[in-house]
Each structure stands twice: as structure tokens, then as C-alpha cells.
Amino acid sequence: MEYILPLKDCHSHFTELVGGKAMGLGSLLRQELPVPSGFAVSTHAYREFVEVTGLDRAIQMNLRGADTIDEQRRVSERIRGLFEESKLQDSLLAELTEAYMQLSPHGMQPVAVRSSSVSEDAAEASFAGEHDTYLWIEGPDAVAKNVLRCWSSLFTPQALSYFKQFGIRANETAMGVVVQTMVAAEAAGVMITIDPMTGDRSQISIEGSCGLGLAVVGGEVTPDRYFVDKVTLDIRSRMISPKSVAYRFDSQAGEVRRIDVPEEEQMKPCLTEEEVVAIAALGKQVERSLGTAQDIEWALGPWIDGKRDIFLLQTRPETVWRNKQAAPxxxxxxSIMDRLVGNMSMPMRIV
Amino acid sequence: MTTEQPMVLHRFASPFDVETAPGAEGWQQMYPYYFLFSEENKEWEDGMLWYQDGVHHPEVLYPFDTITHECWRTALGQNNSRIFAIPPAYGIEQRIINGYLYIAAVPVSSQERMQERVEVFVRRAGDYYANWDEIFDKWKAKMVDLIEKLEALDVPHLSRLDIEEIVTERRGISSGWRLVEAYNAVIENMFTAWQYHFEMLNIGYAGFLNLFMFCKQAFPGIKDELIAQMVAGSELLFFRPDDELKRLAQLGLDLGIADKLRASRKPEEILEDLRHDPAAEKWVESLDEIWHPWFYFSNGAGFYHHHRSWIDDLTVPWAALTGYIDRLEKGESLERPKQAILDRRERLTSEYRELLATDEDRAVFDENINLARLVAPYIEDHNFYVEHWHHTVWWNKIREFGDRLVEGGFLDDREDMFFMNRWEVGQAFADMVASWASGGPSGGQKIWKSKVADRKRIFDALHDWTPLPALGPVPEEITEPFTVMLWGITTERVRSWLGLGDAVGENEIQGVPASPGTAEGRARVVLSSSDIGSIEQGEILVCPITAPSWGPVFSKVQAAVSDIGGMMSHAAIVSREYGLPAVVGTGTGTRRIKTGDMVRVDGNTGLVTILPRSTN
Incomplete structure (x- = not known):
């Protein structure tokens, strides 16, 4: 295939070609970690698309003079409109349809279509959460349409302001796209393989809520929190919070909906203790194989035979504590005697 | 750091405002004056935070039994303050209110003094660490020697005419005076045992604390018991008596005398019969061989005269022995998972080590682990020598003095002596021996019997009083480094005493997580070692304090909950060894949980939950 790579083949030396998200998922898959199956649409497909459609010149023109926040917002809207009015080139559409049909033998497998940007670390950090993800997409036409939407998310107002600030030209950027089997998440959330408050490297901190991960990532609920010892995988502490909203797929409406959770169900923990430990064990494995602390998105599938499968949806290096110089x-x-005196003389605050 | 006048934010009741327990009027005269709050020391005493020592002395103190805490007041204190010069801390002061022991850590209050102490500490403690194993070997020899002297101590009878040997051996010293000397010697022997007890303990704890503080800094969320697990050995003396019982159980089966051992009679009677049974000859011989010292094992902490040992009452070891026979018959293995524990210790150590941020930290961690492991055997094993072996002999020896007081007409029962304090017993002997010598009357014969009767009434009244957990002002910080480790005086604890703690649910009891894992099951509340036989397989043990000799019980239960204890308490150590979830220091577990309740024990969080009773 010319435009599409299986996720498993997304190695780090292909970052320019597939973007950070696809690369992270590729590394998980090669460790045989549970990642929903899928493929990546390369940046090569994007570059060819903007060239053959002439969008590249249209973007350049529109970007000129987009200096103020208001202008950036208007320009963003215009450029994104141009993408969404376009059609994928035939050769790409054919490959995309074929790859989708491999995921979806019956033709209507719901998938998630997610942006995978190739920006540098700093940009990645400042764009965090800005690039779009589209959930529960069914059928090849809808997938194609959402690939265009992902591409267009390269031109959010925030991105435009960033281009401006760092003098980046539009033709220097590109966007990959990840298409993955949709996990009908019963619960989902994030984990960081350290304690983000203290930097404690012996802790895995998990946050989760019921339904799809949107509620946690978007900060719409106070999630349940679990702290797990990374060495023993024992739960150090847990804080169950009232989770008042959840995102679930509404099959009648054919879309993901935000649902108010009845009060009596809000305090129900989103995970069992066994699931907490299993999620943490995966986090520990990911950190070990990638070499640094990770920030990971996870989801639990529906109950089947008394258990729910765990999936990892994304991983990226934890940046806050990594960038702090670790002082001994x-x-x-x-001498050990001097240190012993110091340790003994440390007063303990009691109130 | 410490200032001359620590800021006070909160305050418990003043010790001077605590009223005498109803019906206990006159309790003060049972105890030596130096254990009482007094007008003379009021200013100092009113400025200290006092907390009830529920870890070592949770009960109303028998006047005589105050000797054990009097011993550690001096021995612990001198090693902190005068010998090893622990920089931030002097010793622990003690006072008694309504029969309960309150203690307060005495801080080193100026930066200058602390500086002066650092140099001395580094030199002296450094010397001990550098020669630790050799000093510990000598220590064991000193303890064994002390115990032998104690066993050899003769407590003479007084007869109408003194024995012939006084003359034939030209002794020149009467049995009366020998009795006075023997009493002085037995008291001295106890104090010496405690001098040894603390010879290596404070600096041993300092060596452990050093690792503890480092780990808490590197891994702020790490559980205390995991730090202990990185250090714990697998061959503690505490497990030896239990291991011997397992061996005897196997031997009993091999010799075909299992049913004789399991006969439903008092163990002492069974043993007497076996002594005349040729089929049991080898078994009895084997028991006699290990009897000394492995049955000199207290069913309690050894601190009190009523903490009897296996040699005094075979109920506990016999229950374990017959339980082991049952299990061996079913083909079960009685092996402790020693290798698994060592493997876990190494895995924990290397994984936490790997998580450290820098190579520098790893080098420091290695040094700290090595020091903690060097001192650990002393911390783990010293109790067997002092509180178990020595004190078993001592409490029996001291009862011989009780017998002399009964023979002299001073008391009706040897056990009544424990209602007199050590000075009063000395006075009674002085009186008894002098009047024996002179032939004149002794007032003591009337005085002590009536005092004892009065004190029994006071004692009952004190039992009904619930001690306040703490008294006096709460300083902003505590600088005595062992307070946290030994007494579990933590921020959370003090806050909950002040009513500032996080509330736990109605059916929940918060304690200290001591051994990881969770378990659910039927509770068995065991208030004293005589109830140990009632425990059934798979139950959850709920008890005031688990003494080491309860070891055998741990192979039957699936979790343990105790009212008292911290991360280095016996219960915690034993539970970790057996791989059972345990929560210690619940304070109220035995009062709130009833035998038959279904409970959930979470050894990771320290939470004990009483589950709703099922309706069927």
C-alpha cells in the first residue's frame, strides 16, 4: 500500500510519516500489549492530497495576514471548510476502503478516527488535546470524511497562532491519521506512571470514569482516583467521586451522547480492584519497554464472561517530571553517619 | 528546626485537671512518688505532650509490675541522652494517672547542644555499627550469663532456728540477710537485663530509621511495611518455638502416639502420663531437649507478672501441636514460605532501587539497606532473650519471694505481692527479717494484708476508667525520632485524638496497615491466650495484641487485626512472615467486632470493615 501502514509497522523512524500517536501505538503493539486493531494514514497521503487539490496554495493565501486572534479564528474556519468540502483522491480512497474493510468484515464496524500529528515535543505539548478525535464512525464513506476532518484540525486557531509565533510555514507541517476499531468503553481514563503531585516514581496514578474517556480527558467529571504501588501493584489509596455525567454511544441516535448519571449510581466505583491492578500492571510494562514514565489513555470493553478487556488507546512520555532535573x-x-544524623534530626510535623 | 518555645496550636486536657477515677481514691499511694505528677514539677510537666503508652502498657499497672517500665525509662533514656547522644532527643519521661502509664519525649532544646551531640553520636554509634555482629555475639553471651545467675539465685526460707550450714561453713551471714540480699539481687538482675536490652536498640532503630526516612523521601507514597519487608530476615528467633512444635508434631505421628497427644485432658496431665509410657520415651526426651529455652516463651509481651509462658501453662503450645498433627495427617505442609519471603525481599529491594532517579541515589540506598539489614537481627531477636526467656525465669523467681512473704505471715497469697511496689516489698523484707532476727513483733503482718485488700478495690475502680489518649499541649512538631516508629505517634494519630481526623464509616475501623493483602471471613475475638484453642481454620483473628508465642495461630487464621501495634510490632512482623493481611493499632477492634461477625481486612490501607450480617 502506498498511503496506509498497519499500526504494528509504525516504528519510531517513521515518525515523520505517521505522527506521534501512531508511533506510540505501534510500539505498544510490538510489545503485544492490548491495543485496538487499526492502521495509520500517512502524512504522504496528506501532502499528496493538498497538492493535487491545490489546497496547499489556498492555505498559504488564507494564512497571510492572519495576525490577530479574531482573524486566526476566521481563517481557521475557512480552511477547515475547504478540507471538509473536498474529496479524497481516488487512489487513497480505494486503499482506505480496503484497509477499513479488513477491520470490518461486515462493512459497518465502528471505528475511531484520530489525528496523529508530527509536531515536535514542544508543539505536541502545547497542542495537547487540540487535534481532533472522532468516535463511532461507521462505513468507508464516513471514515473518509473524518480523515479530512482530522487533517483540517491541523489548522485550529491555536495552531495558527503557533505557526505565526514560531514562523512555521503551512507546507512544513503535515498530519497523520489513525483509524482503530472502536472500544465501546464501559469505563475509561488515563494513567501516569508516576505520582504527578510528588514525582514519586514508585507510584502509578490512575483516573477513570464510566463510559467513554471523553468525560475524564475533557475534565467534565471528577474521576475516581487510584494510586498503585508500581513495585508490588498493591493499591495504596483510592478516592471514589460522584461521577455525574458519562459519554456513551446511543445506537438509536447513531451518535455518542452525554448522559446524566442517576444519583444513586454516581458513587459506584468505575473499576473493580482487580481491574485497577491489571491496568497498573500494563502501565508498568509500557514504562519498562519505553524506558521513561508514560502518560497513557486506557479503556475497558463491555462485560464478557464476567470480565472486561483492557485496551490502551494512547501513550506518550510524561513531560513535567521528565523535564525537571533529578537532583540526588x-x-x-x-558519610552514612552524617546522613543518618540528618535523617534523625528531621522534625516530624504533627499538626 | 526546634525552637526554645515551640508554637502550640492545640491542647489536650492538662494532667493536673484529670480527676481520680470514681472509687479509686488513694490510687497514688500504690506507686513510687516519681511516677506522679506533682506541684513541684508542675511547670515543666504542664508544658509537655503526654500520651498513654498503649503499645507497651495498655493495662492498669500493678504496683509491682511498674518495674518493667521503670527499667526502660532509665535504660532507653541513658542510651539516647548520655551514651550515644542521639542528637535531637533525650529520653522518654513517664508518669502514672489513674493507674495508666503516660509518656513524653524529652527534646534537646537548643541547636548548640544538638551540635555538641552530633560529634559524639557519630563516633560512638559508628563504633558500634562497625563492630555490630561481634558486639551482638557478646551481647547474647551476657544475656545468657545473666539468666543463669538468675536461675541460680537462692531465695532462703526463714526457720525458727537458722540452718546448720551457717555454722559448719562459717558463713557468718544469716538466711535472713541472704534473703534481703537475694531480693536486692533479683531487682538488680531485672534492671541489668534492661540495661542490655537498650544497649543496641536505640542505635539499631536509628539504623533502620535512616533507611525509612530515605525511602519516604524518594518514594513519598511507599507503605511503611514495604520498607520493613526490604530488611526483614526469615530466620527470626520468634519462629523457633513454633518450628519446634511442628517437629514434635511430626515425631508424635512417626512414633504412633498422635492420639495420646490429642487426648481431651489437660496437657500437663497428658505429659505426665507420657513420661511413664515407653512408646513416648523418645518424644518426651525430644521435648525435654528443646524445653529450655524454646518453651520460655511468653503468651504476652512479658512485661507483666500475668503474662505467663509456655512452661507455666501448656495450653497454647499444646493447641498448636495437636493442630499441626491434624494438618500433617491431612497431608498438609507446615513449612513456612521462607524462600518466598527472601525472594520477595530481594525483588522489592532491586525494583525500588531501580526506580531511583540517579546513580548517586542508588549508591546511598545500598549503604542504607546494608546498615538496616546489619541491625535488623538485633531488633528482631532481642525480645526473645529479654522479654521472653529472661522474664519467664524472672517472674517465676519473683514468685518465690511472694512465697516467703506468705510464710512470714505478711500476705495470704503469693500473687498478692504484685499489689505492692518494688520498694514496699523491700521494706516488707527489711521488717520481716529484722523482726525474725530480734524475735519482736512485726507490724507488717497486719499492714500489708489490709493494704492489699484496699488496693484490690482501687484496682477494680481503675479498670473501669478509660484513659484519655493524650494530655497537655501539642507541639507543632516532634523531634524524638523513635516516637513515630515505636509508638506510632503520627500526624494522623494525633489529629484523630484531637477529633480532626478523617471520619471513617460507622462499620469501619481504621488501623495501621501492617501486612499487605485483603481477606474476608468470620471474626474470632480472642482476648487472652487461654482462648487460643477456640480459633477455627480460616477465621480472622481479632485480638488486643498478638504476642510472638501466638505464632502457631497464624497458620490457622487468614488475617489478623489487633488493637495495639505499629509497623515493627510483633503482630506486624509475624503476619508478614506468614503472608497474611494484618491491620494493627485499631484501638477499638476487640470492642467493636464480635465473634461471628463477617469482616473485611485490608492490609494495604489499614481499613477493617464489619460487613452486614446475611439474613439467612
Missing amino acids: LASSQT
């Missing part, structure tokens, strides 16, 4: 707690040049 004590110098091994000092």
Missing part, C-alpha cells in the same frame, strides 16, 4: 536526594560523598 543525598550525596554518596557524605
